[in-house]
Each structure stands twice: as structure tokens, then as C-alpha cells.
Amino acid sequence: MANKPKIRELLDESGCAHNKTKTSGCNATVPGATTGGCAFEGAQISLFPYADAAHLVHGPMTCVGASWETRLTRTSWPGRDLTQMGFTTGISINDVVFGGEEKLRASIDYIVEHYAPQAVFVYSTCVTAMIGDDIDAVCRQAQQDHGIPMVPVHAPGFVGSKNLGSRLAGEAVLTNLIGTLEPEVTTPFDINLIGEYNVTGDMWQYTPLLEELGIRVLSTLSGDGRVASIRTAHRAKLNVLVCAKSLISMPRKMQEQYGIPYVSVSFYGKRDTSAGILAIAEALGNADLIGRTRQLIAREEARLEQQLIPYKEIFRGKKAVLNTGGNKSWSIASALQDLGIEVVATSVKKATEVDKEKARQYLGDKGVLMTNPGAQQAKIIDETGADLLLAGGRSLYTAIKKRIAFADVNQEKKKSYGGYAGLLNLAEDLKNALENPVFKNVARRAPWEK
Amino acid sequence: MGEVSHRTEKPLQVNPIRLSQPMGAVLAFLGVDRCMPLMHGGMGCTSFSKVFFTRHFCEPIAIQTTAVTDVTAILDGGDSSIVEAVQNITKKVTPSLIGLHTTGLTETKGDDIRGAAKQVNFPIVYVNTADYEGGMESGWGKTVKAIIEQLVEVRSEVRTDKVVLLPHVSMQPIEVEKLKDFIAMFGLEVVALPDLSTSLDGHLGEKQSTLSSGGVSVEEIFCLGDAGTVISIGASMQFSAEALLKKNPGMQHIHLDHVQGLAATDTLVEKLLAVTGAKLPPLGIVRWRKRLQDVMLDSHFALGQTRVMVAGEPDFIAGACQALSEVGARIGLALSTVDSPQLDSIEAARVMVGDLEDAEKLQAEYDLVIGNVHTETLAHRFGKALVLRGFPCWEVVGNQLKNDLLYEGGAYFLCEAANAAEAGRMNSHGAECRVLSAEG
Ligand code: SF4
Numbered sequence: 001m002a003n004k005p006k007i008r009e010l011l012d013e014s015g016c017a018h019n020k021t022k023t024s025g026c027n028a029t030v031p032g033a034t035t036g037g038c039a040f041e042g043a044q045i046s047l048f049p050y051a052d053a054a055h056l057v058h059g060p061m062t063c064v065g066a067s068w069e070t071r072l073t074r075t076s077w078p079g080r081d082l083t084q085m086g087f088t089t090g091i092s093i094n095d096v097v098f099g100g101e102e103k104l105r106a107s108i109d110y111i112v113e114h115y116a117p118q119a120v121f122v123y124s125t126c127v128t129a130m131i132g133d134d135i136d137a138v139c140r141q142a143q144q145d146h147g148i149p150m151v152p153v154h155a156p157g158f159v160g161s162k163n164l165g166s167r168l169a170g171e172a173v174l175t176n177l178i179g180t181l182e183p184e185v186t187t188p189f190d191i192n193l194i195g196e197y198n199v200t201g202d203m204w205q206y207t208p209l210l211e212e213l214g215i216r217v218l219s220t221l222s223g224d225g226r227v228a229s230i231r232t233a234h235r236a237k238l239n240v241l242v243c244a245k246s247l248i249s250m251p252r253k254m255q256e257q258y259g260i261p262y263v264s265v266s267f268y269g270k271r272d273t274s275a276g277i278l279a280i281a282e283a284l285g286n287a288d289l290i291g292r293t294r295q296l297i298a299r300e301e302a303r304l305e306q307q308l309i310p311y312k313e314i315f316r317g318k319k320a321v322l323n324t325g326g327n328k329s330w331s332i333a334s335a336l337q338d339l340g341i342e343v344v345a346t347s348v349k350k351a352t353e354v355d356k357e358k359a360r361q362y363l364g365d366k367g368v369l370m371t372n373p374g375a376q377q378a379k380i381i382d383e384t385g386a387d388l389l390l391a392g393g394r395s396l397y398t399a400i401k402k403r404i405a406f407a408d409v410n411q412e413k414k415k416s417y418g419g420y421a422g423l424l425n426l427a428e429d430l431k432n433a434l435e436n437p438v439f440k441n442v443a444r445r446a447p448w449e450k
Numbered sequence: 451m452g453e454v455s456h457r458t459e460k461p462l463q464v465n466p467i468r469l470s471q472p473m474g475a476v477l478a479f480l481g482v483d484r485c486m487p488l489m490h491g492g493m494g495c496t497s498f499s500k501v502f503f504t505r506h507f508c509e510p511i512a513i514q515t516t517a518v519t520d521v522t523a524i525l526d527g528g529d530s531s532i533v534e535a536v537q538n539i540t541k542k543v544t545p546s547l548i549g550l551h552t553t554g555l556t557e558t559k560g561d562d563i564r565g566a567a568k569q570v571n572f573p574i575v576y577v578n579t580a581d582y583e584g585g586m587e588s589g590w591g592k593t594v595k596a597i598i599e600q601l602v603e604v605r606s607e608v609r610t611d612k613v614v615l616l617p618h619v620s621m622q623p624i625e626v627e628k629l630k631d632f633i634a635m636f637g638l639e640v641v642a643l644p645d646l647s648t649s650l651d652g653h654l655g656e657k658q659s660t661l662s663s664g665g666v667s668v669e670e671i672f673c674l675g676d677a678g679t680v681i682s683i684g685a686s687m688q689f690s691a692e693a694l695l696k697k698n699p700g701m702q703h704i705h706l707d708h709v710q711g712l713a714a715t716d717t718l719v720e721k722l723l724a725v726t727g728a729k730l731p732p733l734g735i736v737r738w739r740k741r742l743q744d745v746m747l748d749s750h751f752a753l754g755q756t757r758v759m760v761a762g763e764p765d766f767i768a769g770a771c772q773a774l775s776e777v778g779a780r781i782g783l784a785l786s787t788v789d790s791p792q793l794d795s796i797e798a799a800r801v802m803v804g805d806l807e808d809a810e811k812l813q814a815e816y817d818l819v820i821g822n823v824h825t826e827t828l829a830h831r832f833g834k835a836l837v838l839r840g841f842p843c844w845e846v847v848g849n850q851l852k853n854d855l856l857y858e859g860g861a862y863f864l865c866e867a868a869n870a871a872e873a874g875r876m877n878s879h880g881a882e883c884r885v886l887s888a889e890g
Pocket of ligand 1: 059
């Protein structure tokens with residue numbers, strides 16, 4: 001199948017920091033000692049935000065039955081938000097024995113007839129990959145018959161991790177969509193946002209600022225995305241990779257194929273947001289634009305600082321321990337520092353080498369990089385006199401035992417912490433956590449324990 | 451009795467409510483103390499299941515995967531990844547039991563998990579739970595049956611005061627506890643298998659997500675064979691009860707399709723009285739029966755004018771529909787995740803196996819929705835009242851403390867449903883008034 005991307009090649013992707021130390025790329029999975037999602041989940045994360053396309057999962061119930069309507073990616077698409085729907089062929093024993101291609105085709109037809117999507121993404125999963133259903137052929141035929149893009153996504157779970165799946169998803173978009181349509185107009189400041197999924201509306205915290213500067217978001221992969229726009233992505237002047245190393249192969253290939261340069265940015269916290277916006281302007285290389293961008297950043301930062309005054313009052317002298325994963329180990333640390341909170345430790349368990357370096361930069365020499373936070377965090381809280389633990393729900397008990405405030409880092413899945421305005425959301429949540437007496441009240445001894 | 455359709459005619463599922471067998475297996479194993487559920491398949495199934503239950507229960511969830519890859523899928527018959535997984539798990543923790551179960555991938559490969567389990571030198575229970583057949587309810591049922599077959603010792607003597615309770619998958623932790631307490635009030639000793647009431651009930655404590663904490667112990671499971679009575683709740687638990695009866699011919703079996711509403715609870719009480727030979731149930735139970743009667747009268751006005759859609763696993767919808775029907779609510783649609791013999795006994799205008807797209811098409815048939823978190827969008831879109839029940843209920847707290855069973859829970863359930871129906875009417879009435887005044 002010509003359409004199937006070469007997985008080896010993607011694993012050897014230079015943008016993946018794992019590769020410096022491990023020969024197996026990001027694909028290492030150990031029976032009985034593996035956590036994290038599969039390639040299909042990675043593909044789902046990367047592509048489901050296209051709300052104008054249907055996402056049909058060709059497989060048994062676990063793949064999408066347990067995972068549809070889970071991520072709060074927001075869209076301005078006026079039609080029905082297909083991201084928040086679950087479509088699956090839900091194959092049965094019969095399909096396993098006789099093949100599921102016919103069912104897949106009938107499902108595509110059903111979706112086109114009832115939901116009129118702009119495209120259909122068809123995801124293979126472990127079982128349908130195993131039985132050898134030719135989803136490329138089904139998609140090709142269906143595309144011919146219906147006249148809309150049908151995109152086969154070859155990221156069955158068993159090929160590897162979420163990261164690899166995201167890359168495979170990018171590959172599918174690159175092969176099947178990008179360059180298949182010309183934009184109606186182009187501007188010198190057209191950009192693509194890659195790896196921004198607009199979870200909780202994160203992207204809308206900064207896109208109005210880009211617009212104000214005259215920078216046009218031509219297309220996205222895939223936050224608030226449209227199929228018609230991503231098809232024109234090859235005409236952009238710049239690719240902006242947002243906080244997503246997993247998709248690094250995509251802008252690199254687009255540079256080779258279409259000569260589009262790229263920058264890599266993050267929009268967490270004040271410093272990163274400013275640096276990100278400036279990096280975009282500088283990469284677009286227009287002196288006037290850069291000047292205006294500096295003005296806008298100065299204005300926004302001043303406004304933010306004004307709004308942060310009452311919070312900084314509360315946060316003065318406060319210390320936090322951060323136990324989260326991946327790039328959050330430094331991106332949230334940076335945001336906390338922007339709020340005037342001292343980050344005394346952060347977790348680098350599962351972080352890439354690049355993430356570790358960045359964490360070190362942000363925390364300075366005194367900061368502790370925890371490699372085994374579960375065991376370390378309680379002791380570090382004692383030693384540093386930390387006031388706040390930011391972590392996943394699992395660590396709540398540590399905070400209660402230590403009688404300090406706790407904030408669930410996963411709240412960012414419900415509320416945007418992105419951009420300048422998102423920092424205010426974060427500040428408000430942390431203020432509430434620090435002021436909440438619940439942690440001390442819960443920790444009260446029972447009368448029979450006295 | 452209305453129309454019953456046991457299978458769907460569509461080629462696909464749109465907004466599915468069906469959940470997979472391996473997920474039911476995971477949950478059943480989590481009701482065993484210090485157990486490590488081990489899913490034999492790609493790592494994604496495990497990850498999805500973990501996140502799914504963590505969000506439903508707001509609790510850490512213990513689970514591991516054999517992490518089958520496209521390479522091992524072809525080279526390995528399953529044994530080596532299973533053996534390696536057990537080795538890696540037991541390097542770090544010492545579970546009391548490994549709960550090995552399959553997925554669609556490893557069933558398609560045709561892995562011999564029984565053979566693999568034999569090679570493992572560790573307490574293990576294995577069960578085949580392909581996710582291309584059955585659903586969460588059958589996965590749970592199959593697992594309980596496998597636990598009984600593989601662990602319970604054969605006995606010939608019976609202890610007449612000992613009861614084994616086999617709850618179905620949709621019973622939330624507090625419901626298992628309430629039912630255990632109810633039976634215990636009759637002077638009986640009761641062991642539940644699985645027992646989520648002590649593992650996923652949401653108690654504060656030092657929890658590691660590496661193993662389940664709480665639940666029925668493996669030692670207790672070994673000795674279930676001397677119980678005088680086994681009580682199975684839900685059609686999905688029939689097979690498990692039959693498996694247990696094989697361990698001791700002297701054991702008697704009480705089966706109830708559910709324990710929701712007045713009549714079903716009365717039946718349970720009758721049977722328990724017969725077991726103990728007592729004439730009257732304990733006073734607390736008598737009191738709760740009167741309260742339920744009172745609530746039935748108080749809620750009949752609201753619910754008697756309400757048409758309901760109940761969506762979920764068959765054993766759950768059978769119980770909820772019965773409780774609502776007893777006060778005159780009309781079940782417009784009973785929407786089941788999978789097929790079950792239960793469906794034929796549900797009193798509803800329409801009973802069907804389907805998805806939420808089907809529910810959407812039939813939205814003119816009901817005013818109140820009882821279902822999982824995915825029904826929320828539907829309820830909002832069409833302005834329906836909503837009571838959240840079933841798996842999953844994300845973004846709401848307290849799922850594990852929702853009690854709809856027996857006299858007591860039945861009373862709470864009717865109150866909640868009646869209030870929701872009434873609030874729904876107020877809202878739509880309010881909307882009409884606003885439209886009228888805007889027009890005027
Ligand atoms: S590992 Fe395979 S079967 Fe499991 S969820 Fe991922 S794609 Fe589906």
C-alpha cells in the first residue's frame with residue numbers, strides 16, 4: 001500500500017529527543033510496565049478537532065466507545081460539531097471472520113447521507129489492521145463516488161505510542177489533504193498553526209492578537225480547523241508548531257516539499273506567549289510587523305501586570321511543587337514564575353532530554369528535578385516548606401497529609417490557561433486553592449484518633 | 451408491551467453507549483483486593499479504560515497491559531508477552547491475584563491464554579473478553595464466572611447463615627454496600643463478588659494506583675463454596691451463580707433480575723425471610739418500605755405525566771424502568787447497549803438495542819432522559835430533563851455514592867427523577883412564556 005507511511009522513518013525522526021539516548025525511538029513498550037495511550041489515540045487527538053469532518057473509527061468497541069466526547073476542543077464551525085460525536089463500525093465477530101470492508105463502505109455512505117461532512121477520516125485500529133482490511137481502497141472508491149476527501153489514517157494502536165500516532169496523523173493529512181486546494185486569497189502574513197488543538201479554547205486566547213497584527217491563520221492542524229483550509233496549507237508563509245514535539249515531522253516535511261519555514265512556540269505563561277508571538281513576527285521577517293508586534297506585546301504585558309497585582313500580593317513568597325508530565329514540567333513552571341510563585345521542584349519523569357534541559361533552565365540550579373515524584377514529593381515539601389502542590393489527582397493525599405494546598409493540573413483540560421488571559425485563569429484557580437480551608441479541614445484528626 | 455428489537459440494522463454506531471467486554475473485566479477484577487487487572491492487547495485499550503474509570507470514580511485505577519505491538523502480534527502466540535508482563539508487574543508489587551483478560555486484537559490472533567496462564571507461576575485468573583462481541587455487562591459477568599470456576603474450592607458442607615452476593619456491573623459501590631447491609635440485617639453473613647463497595651467507594655486513604663485497594667479478598671473467594679445461599683442480581687449474573695452451584699450441590703440459588711422498586715424489593719425480602727425462617731424483617735427495613743410507599747405517592751403526580759427514556763446496560767434499564775413504571779411513568783424508550791433476555795420483560799413503548807443517534811430520532815417519545823454523560827448533550831439539544839446514571843458519568847461527582855436500590859434507594863431515585871421531570875417542565879414552560887411575551 002503506497003499510502004501507508006513508513007513507520008521506521010517516522011521513528012527515526014530527528015525532532016524526537018528520545019532518540020539521543022534510545023535506539024528504539026519512541027516506540028519502546030514493555031509488557032506489564034507500560035502506561036500511556038496508543039497510536040490511535042494520538043491520531044484521534046491530532047485530527048478529531050476538525051469539527052466539519054466525520055471521524056469514523058473502524059474497529060471494535062473499546063477504541064472509540066470509551067473515548068468519544070472526551071476532549072473539550074472548541075470550534076466555531078457553525079454546523080454540527082462532529083468532533084463531539086462518536087462514529088464507529090463497531091465490528092463484530094462476523095466482520096473479523098469475513099472482513100470488515102463492506103461494513104466500512106456502508107458506514108461511510110451512511111455518514112455522508114446523514115451528516116454531509118466536509119471529509120471523512122477513517123481510522124484503522126488493531127483488529128482491522130490485523131485482519132487486513134484495505135481501508136485505502138475503500139476510501140479511494142468512496143472519495144470518487146462522493147466527491148469529498150476520504151482520508152485513511154493508518155495508526156492502529158499496536159504500532160506504538162500516542163506520539164507516533166500523532167505523527168502518523170500528520171502524515172495522513174500531508175499525503176491526502178495539503179496541496180489539494182488553492183486558497184482564494186493569500187497574504188504575506190499567512191501562517192499554519194500545527195499541533196494546536198484549541199482545547200478549552202486555548203487558541204482563542206492569542207489568535208485575536210495575531211489578527212490584530214495582520215497575521216492570518218490560513219489553516220490549523222487542527223484546533224478550530226476546517227478541511228477546506230488545511231487543503232490550502234501549502235500556500236502559507238510560515239508554519240508555527242505549537243507546543244507539540246510529536247508533530248515535528250510535519251513542518252519539516254513541508255519545508256522540504258513546499259519551502260515553508262517553521263518556528264516552534266508555546267503559549268503558556270506571559271514570557272512564553274510574548275516570545276511566541278514575537279518569534280512568529282520575526283520569522284515572517286517584516287520590520288514594520290516586528291515593530292508593531294513589540295508594541296502590542298508591551299501593551300498586553302502591561303495590562304496583564306496591572307491585572308495580576310492583587311494576585312501577586314497573595315502569591316508573594318509562596319513556593320510550589322509541580323508534579324506533571326512532558327512539556328508541562330517546564331511550561332507550567334514558567335507560568336507559575338510569571339505569577340511570582342517560586343517553583344522549588346518539578347517532575348521530569350517521562351520527560352524528554354529537551355524538556356529536562358528546559359526545566360533546568362526555568363528552575364535554576366536550586367530547583368529539584370524529580371525523577372520519581374511519587375516517592376520524592378512529600379520529602380521535598382517538608383524540606384522546602386512548599387505551600388502548594390500542583391499535580392494530578394493521585395497526589396492529593398500527599399497534599400492533605402502535608403496539610404498544604406493542592407491544585408489539580410488537569411483542570412487545564414476544563415479551563416484555558418493559555419495566552420495572557422489564560423494566566424489570569426490560572427492565577428484565580430491557584431488563589432482559590434491557597435485560600436481554601438478544605439485541605440486543613442479534611443486533615444482533621446478523628447475524635448478517636450486523638 | 452411495546453415493540454422490542456434485539457439488534458440494530460445500521461452498519462455503524464453513531465454516538466455509542468455500548469462499552470466493551472474488557473472494560474467490564476477490568477472493573478470486576480478491581481472488586482478483588484490487591485488485584486492487578488492485566489489486559490492482553492494493545493496498550494491503548496488499557497489506557498482508555500484507565501482514564502475512563504478514573505474519571506467516573508475520581509479514584510486511581512490499577513491496571514496493566516501486555517502491550518502487544520504489531521511485531522509481537524505476529525511473532526508471539528501471546529505466551530511470552532503475558533509471562534513477561536507478569537514478571538515485570540511482580541518485580542514492583544506483589545498482587546494477590548493477576549486478572550488476565552483478552553481484547554479483540556488478541557482474540558483475533560487466537561492467543562491461548564489458558565496455556566499462557568499455566569506458564570505463569572503466580573495466582574492468576576484468565577478470561578476471554580473480545581471487544582467485538584458482548585459488552586461491559588457480559589465482560590463483568592464472564593469474569594466473575596471465571597473467578598469462581600478457577601478459584602473457588604469445591605465443598606460439600608454448607609453454612610446456612612452465609613450468603614454470596616453476585617451484583618451486576620451497573621451497581622455502584624454504595625449500592626453493593628447497601629445490599630450487603632440489607633442482607634446482613636437478616637442475621638446473615640454476606641460476601642459480595644466482586645465487591646466494589648470497599649475498593650471504589652471513594653474513601654480517603656493512602657492509595658497507590660498500582661493495585662486495587664479494598665474489595666473481596668482472594669482467601670474469601672477460595673471459601674465461597676460453603677455458603678448456604680447464592681443471590682445473583684441481574685440476568686448477566688445467572689451463569690456465575692450456576693458456576694458457583696457446581697462447587698457445592700447443597701447451595702441454594704436466589705435469582706433476581708434486579709432489586710429496584712417496591713415489588714422487586716418485596717421479593718427479595720420474602721426470599722430472605724424464607725432463608726432465615728423469620729416472620730418479620732428488621733424494623734429499619736419495615737420503616738423504609740413505608741417511606742418508599744409515601745414517596746411513590748408523592749412522586750406519582752410528576753412522574754405519572756412524564757415519558758421517560760432509560761439508556762444503559764440491560765440489567766440497569768430493567769430495574770430503573772420497573773421502579774419508574776410502578777408510579778405510572780411511561781417508558782417511551784428503553785435503549786440497551788447490547789442484547790439480553792431482560793429486554794423482553796421490560797415494560798416500555800419501545801425497547802431496543804441501539805445508540806444515541808437512535809435516541810435522537812425518537813426524541814419526540816420522551817421528556818425525561820436517564821442515562822450516562824453522553825446523553826447530556828442530547829438532553830440539552832432537545833430540552834429534555836436529565837438524570838445521570840450508568841457508565842460513564844464524567845464531570846459529576848459522587849457517582850459511587852448514588853443509591854437507587856431497595857426501599858431506601860428506590861425512594862431517593864423516585865425523588866430525584868420526579869424533581870428533574872418537574873424542573874424540566876418548568877424550564878420548557880418558562881421558555882414558552884418567554885416566547886409568548888416576546889411575541890406579545
Ligand atoms: S490499542 Fe488498538 S484496539 Fe486498543 S484502543 Fe488502541 S487501536 Fe483500539
